[in-house]
Amino acid sequence: MTTVSLTAEATGNRTAPPTKGSQARRSRKAAETRAGYAFLTPWLLGFLLLTAGPMIASLYLAFTNYNLFSAPEWIGFDNFTRMFSDPQYIQSVKVTGLYVLIGTPIKLIAALAVAMLLNSKRRGQGAYRSIFYAPSLIGASVSIAIVWKAMFIDDGVVDQIGQVFGRDAGGWVGNPSMTMPMMILLTVWQFGAPMVIFLAGLKQVPNELYEAAEMDGAGPVRKFLRITLPMLSPVLFFNLLLETIHSFQIFGSAFIISGGTGGPAGSTLFYTLYLYRRGFVDFQMGYAAAMAWVLVLAVGIITFIFFKTSKSWVHYSGETK
Secondary structure, eight states, X not given: OHHHHHHHHHHHHSOOOOOHHHHHHHHHHHHHHHHHHHHHHHHHHHIIIIIIHHHHHHHHHTTEEOOSSSXXXXXXXXXXXXXXXXXXXXXXXHHHHHHHHXXXXXXXXXXXHHHHHHHSOOTTHHHHHHHHHHHHHHOSOHHHHHHHHHHHSTTSHHHHHHHHTTOOSOOSTTOHHHHHHHHHHHHHHTOHHHHHHHHHHHHTSOHHHHHXXXXXXXXXXXXXXXXXXXXXXXXXXXXXXXXXXXXXXXXXXXXXXXXXSOOSTXXXXXXXXXXXXXXIISOOHHHHXXXXXXHHHHHHHHHHHHHHHGGGTOOOTTOOO
């Protein structure tokens, strides 16, 4: 009895040999894995050589004194402490911060307003959408910056129109108090991308909510505050985050309009423009690398704050709080 039970137990615990079907499945899975990595190889090489590699190199250079012509010299945190005593760096932070704080909200307000107008059914709706979206297709190109500068220089189109309405002659480009409004107008004019996203979000708001609000006697303002904004909060959060990051990266238009100097009187000395000047004009590549990493850190902190605070004002469909 004991011998039989031990034999049965040993037989039951014995691992069954792999079948031909399981071996074929494993071989096929291994072949698919190898093929997947083979297709990913170009992207992985590009990421390592063109993104991760330069980022690691710039992080090292941020702690060195490097002028592109001699070997980097390790100086520790000197580049970072130097920023606090650099008046031009402080000016670039002020200019960029003002541009982000003013330009981004105005751009989003304009995009949302036009999206709400285009959300209603009317003749030629597709044509209107294309017209408003067209500036975003062009992007912040060199040609647009050149045309924009020509419009706002002394005796330009904008100056001539201003003189018709009694404004003194004088272009915006050479006026330190008017260059920031000019740059903000340029970014607001290109509101097409967030407008399309807002329009897609408005299409997802159920009409039943507006009908119920009307039966309760709610007016347009109350419906906007109580229905439209809460339902659009995820889209608004996405646009706000994206446009804020884009605003920190402004370079091309500022470079063309100011001639690469950041003038007049440092009114267009944006952060990336000053970074470019330090790295490729003054050949202070170590200092420029340190500036770049400070910008990355600042944008990362702002993004973290956005995500943390979004829990209190971003509402997703079907979510209970």
